[in-house]
Structures are given as C-alpha cells and as structure tokens.
Amino acid sequence: MQLSEDQILALAPDEPSKKAGKDLSTLSKWVSKGINEMAIWGECQGSGSKPYQTQIDLSSLSFKCSCPSRKFPCKHGLGLLLFHTKHSNSFTDTTPPQWVADWLEKRTERAEKKAEQKDKPVDEVAQAKRQKAREQLVEDGIEDLLLWMKDLVRNGIISIPENGTAVFDNLSKRMIDAKAPGLANMLKELGRINFYKEGWQSLFMNQLCRIYLVIAGYKNKEKLNPLLLEDIRSSIGFTQSQDELKELNGIIDNWLVLGKQVQEEDAITTERNWLYGTKTKRYALVLQFSVRGQGIAFSLSTGACIEAELVFFPSVSPLRAIIKKQINADLSQTIAGLSSWNEIALMETSITTKLPFSGIRPFIIEQITPINYNNKWWLKDQNNHSVLLTEGFTNLYKLLSLSGGKPLNMAVIGKENEFEPFGVWINNQYINI
Numbered sequence: 001m002q003l004s005e006d007q008i009l010a011l012a013p014d015e016p017s018k019k020a021g022k023d024l025s026t027l028s029k030w031v032s033k034g035i036n037e038m039a040i041w042g043e044c045q046g047s048g049s050k051p052y053q054t055q056i057d058l059s060s061l062s063f064k065c066s067c068p069s070r071k072f073p074c075k076h077g078l079g080l081l082l083f084h085t086k087h088s089n090s091f092t093d094t095t096p097p098q099w100v101a102d103w104l105e106k107r108t109e110r111a112e113k114k115a116e117q118k119d120k121p122v123d124e125v126a127q128a129k130r131q132k133a134r135e136q137l138v139e140d141g142i143e144d145l146l147l148w149m150k151d152l153v154r155n156g157i158i159s160i161p162e163n164g165t166a167v168f169d170n171l172s173k174r175m176i177d178a179k180a181p182g183l184a185n186m187l188k189e190l191g192r193i194n195f196y197k198e199g200w201q202s203l204f205m206n207q208l209c210r211i212y213l214v215i216a217g218y219k220n221k222e223k224l225n226p227l228l229l230e231d232i233r234s235s236i237g238f239t240q241s242q243d244e245l246k247e248l249n250g251i252i253d254n255w256l257v258l259g260k261q262v263q264e265e266d267a268i269t270t271e272r273n274w275l276y277g278t279k280t281k282r283y284a285l286v287l288q289f290s291v292r293g294q295g296i297a298f299s300l301s302t303g304a305c306i307e308a309e310l311v312f313f314p315s316v317s318p319l320r321a322i323i324k325k326q327i328n329a330d331l332s333q334t335i336a337g338l339s340s341w342n343e344i345a346l347m348e349t350s351i352t353t354k355l356p357f358s359g360i361r362p363f364i365i366e367q368i369t370p371i372n373y374n375n376k377w378w379l380k381d382q383n384n385h386s387v388l389l390t391e392g393f394t395n396l397y398k399l400l401s402l403s404g405g406k407p408l409n410m411a412v413i414g415k416e417n418e419f420e421p422f423g424v425w426i427n428n429q430y431i432n433i
Contacts, residue, residue: 003081003085004085005082005085005086008021008078008081008082008085009021009022009078009082009301010301010304010305010306011061011073011078011081011299011301011304012073012078012299012301013071013072013073013260013299013301014071014301014302014432015432017071017073017074017075017078018078020075020078020079021075021077021078021079021081021082022079022082023075023079024044024075024076024078024079024080024082024083025078025079025080025082025083025085025086026083027083027087027090029044029045029079029083030042030043030044030045030080030083031043031044031045031051032051032093032097033080033083033084033090033091033093034091034092034093034094034095034096034097034100035084035088035091035093035094036094036095036096037058038057038058038059038096038104039055039056039057039058039096039100039104040055040056040058040080040081040084040091041053041054041055041056041080041096041097041100042054042055042076042080042083044076044079044080046067052065052066052067052076053065053066053099054066054067054074054076054077054079054080055099055100055103056073056077056080056081057104057107060297061299062107062297063077063299064103065077070262070264070269072290072299073299134179137177137178137179137180138178138179138180138218138236138237140178141174141175141177141178141179141180141183142178142180142183142215142218142219144174144178145171145174145175145183145187145211145215146215148171149208149211149212152208157201157204157205160195160204161195161196161200165191168187168188168190168191169188169191171184171187172184172185172187172188172191175187175237179237180236180237181237182214182234182235182236182237182238183211183214183215183235183236183237184237186207186210186211186214186235187211189207190204190207190208190211193207194391197391210357213356213357214232214235214236214357217229217232218232218233218236225316226314227314227315227316228316228354228355230313230314230315231315231316231317231355231357234313234315234320235357240313240314242322245311245313245322245324246311246322246324248311249311250309250310250311250312250321250324251277251280251282251309251310251311251312252307252308252309252327253277253278253279253280253282253307253308253310254277254278254279254305254306254307255275255276255277255278255284255305255306255307255308255310256275256276256277256278256303256304256305256335256430257273257274257275257300257301257302257303257304257305257306258274258275258276258302258362258364258411258413258422258423259273259274259302259362259411259413259422259423259432260272260273260274260300260301260302261274268289268290268291269289269290269291270287270288270289271286271287271288271289271290271300272285272286272287273285273286273287273288273300274362274411274413274422275300275310275321276335276362276364276411277310278305278335283319283361283362283363284310284312284319284320284321285319285320285321286298286300286310286320286321286322286323287320288300297323298323298326302422302423302432303423303430303431303432306326306327307326307327308323308324308325308326308327309323309324309325309327310322310323310324311324315355316354316355317351317354317355317358319361335364335409335425335430336364336366337363337364337365337366337409337410337411338363338364338365338366339365339366339367339381339382340365340381340382340383340385341365341381341383341385341386341387342383342385343365344363344365347363348361348415348416358415359415360413360414360415361413361414361415362411362412362413362422363411363412363413363419364409364410364411364412365381365409365410365412366382366407366409366410367381367382367407367408367409368380368381368407368408368409368410368412368421369403369405369406369407369408370389370396370399370400370403371386373386376388376389377389377393377396379410379412379419379421382407387414387417387418387419388417388418388419389418389419389420390414390418390419390420391418393420393421395421395433398433399421399424399433402424402426402431402433403424408424408425408426409424409425410423410424410425411423411424411430421433
C-alpha cells in the first residue's frame with residue numbers, strides 16, 4: 001500500500017498531529033525501521049530512555065505504538081508512514097522483530113476466531129432463550145425507572161439541584177444491570193445538566209420526556225413501525241451485528257469529515273465522526289471505539305474527504321452508519337448548504353415527526369455571522385434570524401478571527417435553538433474550528 005503525503009496527512013486526527021508527524025519523518029528520529037508485505041515498523045527515539053515502538057498493519061492500515069498518546073494514529077505512526085513515503089529505499093530490514101511478530105500474530109488469531117464464529121452454526125433455540133432473558137431484564141429495569149419518573153413528576157423537580165447527581169449515577173447503574181446501556185447514558189445526560197443555569201428546568205424536562213418516549217415506545221413495540229422500533233431498541237441499548245450490516249449494499253460517496261468528538265470513560269475512548277456526502281447530500285454519524293488505547297478501524301481526520309461505502313443502521317431517519325470499505329481519499333470538495341435557520345427548522349420538524357426523541361444532528365448552512373447580543377453569542381443567518389451559540393463553546397475567538405465580522409459558510413451541530421460550529425469554508429477550503 002503506497003500512500004501519498006497528502007493521503008497520509010489526511011489520516012491525522014488534528015493539525016498538531018500533522019505538524020508533529022512531519023517533524024518525525026526524518027532519518028535522525030528513527031533508531032530502527034523495517035517493512036515486509038504485512039507491516040511497517042520502527043523505533044522512534046523520544047524523550048525517554050527507551051524508544052517508542054511503532055507498527056502499522058498494511059492490510060487494514062491499523063496503527064499501534066507504545067507511546068502514551070490517545071490519538072489515532074499518533075504522531076509516531078504518521079511520522080513513520082511519511083518517512084517511508086519519502087525514503088522507502090532506506091527500509092532494508094524485512095524480518096520483523098519479536099514485538100512486531102507478536103502483534104501481527106495476535107491480530108491474525110483474532111481475525112481467525114472472528115471468521116470461525118461467523119461460520120459456526122447458530123443455536124437458534126439458545127439464542128432465543130438469551131434474547132428473552134435480556135428483554136425481561138430490560139422490562140424489569142424500565143418498570144423501576146418508570147416508578148422513579150412518576151414519583152419525580154408527582155413531587156416536582158424543584159429539589160433536584162440540592163439532591164445532587166448521585167441519584168442519576170445510581171439509576172444509570174441500575175440500567176446497566178438491566179442491560180439497557182442506552183437508557184443509562186440518557187440518565188447520565190440528565191445528571192450533566194447545569195442546575196445553576198437559568199432555565200435548567202426546561203432542559204431537564206425535555207430530556208426526561210425523551211426518556212419517557214423511548215420507554216413508552218418499547219412498551220408498545222407490537223404496534224410500531226419496524227424501523228421506528230429499531231430506533232427505540234437502539235436508544236435502549238440493543239445492538240445490531242455490524243457483520244450483518246456489512247452484508248448489505250451501502251452508499252458510495254465522497255464523505256467530508258465535518259467534525260469529530262472524542263470522549264473517554266472507563267478506559268473506553270469513543271469517537272463520534274460526523275460526515276457529509278458531497279454527492280448524496282446525506283449526513284452520517286460513524287462511531288468508533290478503542291479499549292485501553294488499542295487502535296481503531298479507520299483514521300478519520302476533520303476536513304478530510306474520503307471516498308467510501310457507508311451502510312446505515314435501520315432507522316426511520318437514518319444517521320448512524322458504519323464504513324463498509326474505504327476506497328481512497330478525495331481532497332476535492334464543493335459543498336452547497338442550506339440558506340437559513342428556517343430551512344434547518346423545517347428539516348428538524350420533519351425528522352422529529354418521525355423520530356420524536358431525536359438527538360443532535362449536523363447541518364451545513366451558508367452565510368452565517370457570529371454576533372454578540374444581550375451578552376450572549378448568536379449565529380445570524382442572511383435573513384437576520386439567529387440561534388444561540390452553544391454555551392461553553394471553547395473556540396469562540398478562533399471563530400471570530402476567521403469570520404472578521406463577515407458571514408461564512410459553516411458546518412454546525414445541535415438542535416432546536418442552540419448550535420455550535422464544527423468548521424467553516426474560506427476560499428472553498430474547509431477549516432476545522
């Protein structure tokens with residue numbers, strides 16, 4: 001697999017990683033290096049006494065490094081790939097050291113076990129029994145949650161702030177025990193609300209109603225549209241086999257990575273990658289997970305445009321997807337967005353009509369200007385309609401410096417009357433904020 005420098009840099013998780021990767025693509029940084037048909041490897045001398053061991057599986061372009069970085073790929077992986085692109089003739093060692101051989105062997109073993117599991121006949125009776133037991137656990141957990149919600153509404157929510165967040169932590173744990181991790185996450189969002197912010201009551205009740213809609217839908221699942229039921233099951237925490245999804249035909253497009261959100265919790269790193277199909281004009285959310293610093297399947301860099309086949313999860317309003325295959329990188333991008341917040345409101349209304357507990361979504365909107373009014377920051381469209389800039393948005397000054405008081409085409413994420421920018425277009429170049 002031979003990649004160009006631009007294609008390699010498109011894998012970088014952020015701009016600092018690009019710069020650091022370039023700085024490491026010189027001979028003086030690498031103590032050892034080698035390549036064969038399966039992998040590229042090298043030892044990069046850092047600030048410590050032992051060099052960092054960096055290795056790349058060429059079959060899937062997967063990275064592993066002994067450095068403490070949580071970024072994928074890290075600067076050492078980028079540096080090694082860039083160094084090989086510039087000086088491939090200097091990679092003369094074709095015998096992998098033990099640490100590389102062990103890693104490749106483990107990856108092969110995992111792939112073989114996965115293939116065996118796929119080919120193994122399914123015990124449908126045992127599977128149905130497990131499914132029934134899982135659903136009973138979920139139903140028991142839902143009844144406990146409903147009882148708490150009814151007591152809460154009966155007694156009022158005014159005392160919620162003084163009671164602290166322990167109740168939400170305990171309820172989340174109860175939902176985990178009930179095999180309903182999706183509901184657990186929705187309850188955690190309740191606990192994250194700023195109870196010292198004016199209007200917290202509306203935010204609280206909005207989220208509480210979303211939880212109730214999911215529960216009510218599940219309790220009436222026999223009457224639902226099958227696709228809506230899939231949305232409800234997903235919100236509760238039931239998963240769908242990605243191997244089964246990959247058997248389906250996907251959508252091939254040039255997908256622009258609008259933004260990336262990374263969250264770490266309990267040694268699990270979750271990447272939320274928001275994509276936009278430049279031909280189909282569809283939005284997509286690609287989730288990737290890494291456990292205890294292990295690599296991820298696809299390195300997606302904000303602002304990169306990749307040609308790939310995506311398969312969407314079943315939904316009445318499809319958004320989440322998996323990457324079935326990545327074909328190549330496409331750096332060209334011509335994007336046309338919506339013209340006003342009113343158009344976005346109409347789209348949200350259409351989505352909410354079908355999916356009333358829908359969460360945040362990305363949009364591309366043209367000619368937006370950040371303005372300050374009544375000591376709050378707003379995003380104004382060309383019709384002088386404005387929505388709030390999300391409270392706590394950390395890159396306000398970068399946004400203002402890019403705008404200079406002039407309107408910009410912008411990728412945003414949010415819902416209803418509150419959004420925050422992912423990036424803007426300047427001279428047809430997408431810039432991450």
